[in-house]
Amino acid sequence: MRKIVNGVVAVSGVILLAACGNQGQPSGPAHPDASTVASVAVTTPAVTPTVPTGPHITNAAGVEFIVADSNDEEVATYAAQRADAQAYLEKLHRAVKDILQMTALPEGAELPAQSRKMNALAKEGDIFGAPFQPNAPFAYCRSAGISADQFWKVLAGSIPTGVPADALTKYNDDATACGAALLKPPKAVVTLYGPSDQNKPPFKGCLSVLQLEPKKPYSIWTCPASVAGK
Structure with a gap:
């Protein structure tokens, strides 16, 4: 059973606002229809992925890679x-x-x-x-x-x-x-960034790092630290 008390409808414990135009209270403004609403074009600016920085190394094929990271700290922590x-x-x-x-x-x-x-x-x-x-x-x-x-x-x-x-x-x-x-001590490794079309390990022992969509415009590899002279 519904009861209206001071402009509020109570239905099975749920409180709903009652229409109050006949309660002596001012009605809210009418919602504008679609013809009165100006369309607004919303554009999302393109985000350019940041290319990691670091020393550059070149493999036997003459392809250049960026050495951007290593696990030196993990190796040192293990030893300590x-x-x-x-x-x-x-x-x-x-x-x-x-x-x-x-x-x-x-x-x-x-x-x-x-x-x-x-x-x-x-x-x-x-x-x-x-x-x-x-x-x-x-x-x-x-x-x-x-x-x-x-x-x-x-x-x-x-x-x-x-x-x-x-x-x-x-x-x-x-x-x-x-x-x-x-x-099982951790092996010293480095992270390399290279061309996006690089689909073969750039150095012996390198493993490709899986990228989630959207993929970045470069390939990512985990390689033995020795490739970077470490």
Whole structure:
């Protein structure tokens, strides 16, 4: 049932404005029809893609390319953090092994003490960054620290909906990824920009970088840093 109160129509909880021409209130201006509206031409200015800058190199075919980027920082970060990541992973393994060897949960003050220990251990991994973060080759080592802490929380009842076996599997997966990173240092690479019709690798070991539409007026390649004399 509809009710009108002070120019407002209420229909099943939905409030609608009522026509108020007969309520003594001024009506709004009429909408102009299409014949009274002047057409306005809207144009979008063309955007010219910015061509990256950098040193120029030429391949054996005489084609010139721009060296615009490299992963020098990632390579340097890996070298600087590898020993710390190795030590951190070993510390995590010991902590999780100690938990698995428990026959019962600690009692009294020992329970919160263990929780603080695992939380502090997880925070130690913050120095390694997060997965998919630039220049974070040991990000999964940090993930392993978080997973170890979560595993303990599930066992201790802090996460009542958690399943211990699932939490342990998550830790093992992250720890395995951390260990894989320790065995696979990043290769030094550079990014090259060349002619848009370049459809073959300009140098040995180069890989084409897929471009989303609209494609830029140049080709993009990831190549061994040695092609640029690095």
